[in-house]
Amino acid sequence: MHTDSPLIGNQGRLSPEAGDLNACLNAHGIYSPRKFVLRLSPEVHRRIASLPAGISTDSLGFDDLRAYSTYLHETVHWWQHIGSVAGFISGMTYPVQSHANYSHLKNLLRMLGPKKSIRRIIETAPGQGGDFRTPVGLANVIVNNYYDIGFFRSLVSDPVSVPAIVNDPFFDFEGHCYEIGYENTLALLARSVDRNFDLLPDPRGWEGEFAKLRAQKEEGYYRGSKITIAPIGTLQIFEGQARFTQLQFLHLAMRRNLPWDEIRNLGMLTERYVSAFNIFLQLTNLEWPPDLDHPTVGLFLLVCDIAINPGAGFPMPLRFFSSFIDDVNPGMRFLFLCRAMAKQHSRFSNAIRVYSREEYIDVSSSLARDLIIDAPIEIAKEVMNWSDVGEGFRAMMSHHLTFEYPPENLPITLLLSHFLAFNRDKFWRPEFFCWPGAWMAGERVSTEIGALFNKHSALFIDKADDDGIFPRILEGRDEANTSKVFQTFYEFAVTYDMTSQWIVQPGPFVYDYRWLSPSATPEDCKRFAASGLERVYGVHPDSFALL
Numbered sequence: 001m002h003t004d005s006p007l008i009g010n011q012g013r014l015s016p017e018a019g020d021l022n023a024c025l026n027a028h029g030i031y032s033p034r035k036f037v038l039r040l041s042p043e044v045h046r047r048i049a050s051l052p053a054g055i056s057t058d059s060l061g062f063d064d065l066r067a068y069s070t071y072l073h074e075t076v077h078w079w080q081h082i083g084s085v086a087g088f089i090s091g092m093t094y095p096v097q098s099h100a101n102y103s104h105l106k107n108l109l110r111m112l113g114p115k116k117s118i119r120r121i122i123e124t125a126p127g128q129g130g131d132f133r134t135p136v137g138l139a140n141v142i143v144n145n146y147y148d149i150g151f152f153r154s155l156v157s158d159p160v161s162v163p164a165i166v167n168d169p170f171f172d173f174e175g176h177c178y179e180i181g182y183e184n185t186l187a188l189l190a191r192s193v194d195r196n197f198d199l200l201p202d203p204r205g206w207e208g209e210f211a212k213l214r215a216q217k218e219e220g221y222y223r224g225s226k227i228t229i230a231p232i233g234t235l236q237i238f239e240g241q242a243r244f245t246q247l248q249f250l251h252l253a254m255r256r257n258l259p260w261d262e263i264r265n266l267g268m269l270t271e272r273y274v275s276a277f278n279i280f281l282q283l284t285n286l287e288w289p290p291d292l293d294h295p296t297v298g299l300f301l302l303v304c305d306i307a308i309n310p311g312a313g314f315p316m317p318l319r320f321f322s323s324f325i326d327d328v329n330p331g332m333r334f335l336f337l338c339r340a341m342a343k344q345h346s347r348f349s350n351a352i353r354v355y356s357r358e359e360y361i362d363v364s365s366s367l368a369r370d371l372i373i374d375a376p377i378e379i380a381k382e383v384m385n386w387s388d389v390g391e392g393f394r395a396m397m398s399h400h401l402t403f404e405y406p407p408e409n410l411p412i413t414l415l416l417s418h419f420l421a422f423n424r425d426k427f428w429r430p431e432f433f434c435w436p437g438a439w440m441a442g443e444r445v446s447t448e449i450g451a452l453f454n455k456h457s458a459l460f461i462d463k464a465d466d467d468g469i470f471p472r473i474l475e476g477r478d479e480a481n482t483s484k485v486f487q488t489f490y491e492f493a494v495t496y497d498m499t500s501q502w503i504v505q506p507g508p509f510v511y512d513y514r515w516l517s518p519s520a521t522p523e524d525c526k527r528f529a530a531s532g533l534e535r536v537y538g539v540h541p542d543s544f545a546l547l
Contacts, residue, residue: 028070031077031458033091035493035515036415037469038074038458043067045464065253072436073246078458079433080238082415083422084308085315085379086156086330090234092185093153095411095492097146098499100184104142105499105537111135114539119143119504120547144170145180146503152181156329158233166227174228175221178325179210182313192412193392199385201317209321220325230331231279234308237330240276241304243268244297248437251292255442258292276304276334283338286349298352298435299341299363305434306364307334311374315382327373340370355435355444364430377430383423393420403477405485411492414459414485422456460486468517490516495532498541502533509541 030039040048047067051060060068081087108118112135115121121139131137147170154161155177165171183203194200213221220228247268251258263269280300281288289296312318312327326332341348351363361377368375386393399405400417426433432452439449460469471486473479494513501509511525520528526541534540 028067029074031074031081033077033081033087034094035460035469036081036091036489037460037462038078039462039467040071040074042464044070045462049464060253062254065250069246069250069253072249072440073242075453075456075458076242076245076436077238079422079456080234080241080308082418083426083433083456084305085310086234086308086328087238088415088419089182089185089314090153090156091415092188092412093149093181095496096181096184096188097149097503098496099188099409099412100145100149101142101499101503102536104138104145105502108135108138108142109537109539111138114544116502116509116544116546117504117506118502120506124547142503144172145184146500148172148177148180149184152177155227156234156331158235159229159231159331162227162229173221173223173225175210175213175218175325178328179206182328183207186314188409188412189416192409193396193416194386194390195392199390199393201314203313203318206318206321213322218322221322228325228329228332230329231283231335232276233331236272236276236279237304237307237334239273240280241301241308243273244277244292244301245435245437248292248297248301248435249441250437252438253441256291256293260288260291276300279334280338283335284341284349285345293438295350295352298355298359298438299348301435302352302360302363303334303337303341306337306367306376307331309376309379311379311382315379315386316374333373336371337367340367344370355431355438357429357431360430360434377427380423380427380430383420384427387420387424397421401476403474403481403485405488407488410485410488414489418459425452425456460489466518467515468519469515491528491532494529495536498529498533499536502544506547508546509544 028041028044044067047064048071051064051068081091118139121136122143125136132141147168151165151171154165155174183206186200186203190197190200210221219225247263277300280303286296307330310328310330310333312320312324318324320327348363352359365375365377387397396413396417397420399413400421405413429452432439432449436453438444440453457472459472461472462468463470469490471482473482498509511522511529513525513529514520530541
């Protein structure tokens with residue numbers, strides 16, 4: 001489809017370039033959490049397009065099944081970022097880095113005029129910090145907000161990033177990053193749908209509680225304290241969950257005839273995809289399973305699901321401040337869940353056999369009680385309740401049905417509405433969202449499952465013959481509305497990136513936005529990005545003085 005913007009539309013083929021969005025020309029699929037786009041290789045696109053409608057694996061060859069399994073794998077990544085608590089909060093931090101600083105940026109413009117980068121203002125000033133009513137003090141607030149939120153995202157994503165973060169001059173302490181990340185995310189969500197925090201957890205009383213922990217020298221909550229290093233982060237959990245879901249689908253679609261040796265020969269068990277599973281086996285004292293339709297695989301996928309769905313602080317109230325870091329860090333949650341299973345090996349090792357709702361609720365709720373954490377089914381129920389009783393949430397969900405979102409804060413309401421829709425369906429069918437590979441092949445396949453999978457497919461995707469980004473037109477949604485929302489979403493996304501450059505990137509602005517439309521000229525890219533920045537902040541990028 002075409003839209004009005006020269007940066008968005010069906011306009012040609014993008015040549016291979018560096019960057020994750022173009023890597024699908026040399027790989028089977030890519031999901032970009034920062035740009036919320038799912039990409040598939042041209043061959044995968046062509047094979048999926050040739051398959052019959054619905055989910056039917058009976059007469060398909062291995063290459064067709066593998067292509068569809070790739071699509072399933074990348075769709076799981078979309079679910080992780082739009083449906084899980086950890087993924088949703090992490091994805092929100094990109095827009096939050098701009099929204100949290102908006103009023104500060106406007107004030108700094110009034111004080112100093114357009115100067116880039118704001119980090120250089122701090123670095124070239126005779127003293128750092130100071131009164132936020134001064135230009136240097138305000139610049140310090142902006143830059144520290146930006147980095148604190150980014151550090152939080154990195155800390156939960158990959159333990160490998162920890163040493164670099166600890167040694168960064170803008171790093172304060174771990175608990176502060178978590179606090180700033182959550183508080184600013186909740187504030188942005190509230191401004192969009194729940195201004196009085198009638199339903200969302202209210203973070204306005206958190207500062208005093210965290211100050212007490214800082215005064216008491218509680219580990220993780222004061223400058224110089226030790227930092228929590230989990231065995232894995234969301235990166236490893238997400239990849240392990242997606243790969244073993246994909247493999248389980250393939251195994252069942254091939255009538256349980258996909259041995260491990262063949263999987264290894266296909267290169268589908270590299271370290272990136274198997275590290276979480278290996279740690280799971282090590283910590284639970286379980287053996288490598290004989291095949292993919294085994295309780296151990298089902299249990300691993302359930303542990304992944306619980307680990308990436310913390311409740312503390314969002315969507316549930318924050319009750320225990322001293323354990324906040326461990327309660328919301330997916331890597332630490334994964335560790336504690338595995339240890340709990342190891343202590344009660346006989347209770348859990350063979351608990352997942354038919355991938356049922358009853359098994360999901362029984363095992364996950366039992367583990368939640370053991371660890372004194374929120375059960376995932378209760379988290380989904382809480383989120384579902386918002387759209388039933390909250391006026392702002394109900395209005396937002398009506399926009400979700402028609403895809404007629406108001407332009408104000410559109411990316412926030414768009415993503416939040418999909419988070420609510422996902423968790424509403426997850427409450428009723430948690431077994432499908434935990435074990436989709438087991439429900440999309442073999443005897444469990446049904447029309448209902450196919451409809452549920454399509455309902456929660458990725459919003460933005462590329463095409464077989466075009467590396468641009470396109471909105472998926474779902475049944476019941478007007479194409480013109482979808483196109484308008486799509487256009488506005490990526491206008492915001494580009495402005496977020498431009499704001500990020502303004503805050504921390506030295507030198508002139510870089511207009512590298514051909515990932516939106518391969519045929520866009522450098523002039524098109526600049527015009528598109530500059531108009532967004534000027535509309536939001538009232539200043540054109542060319543007017544910035546470079547520091």
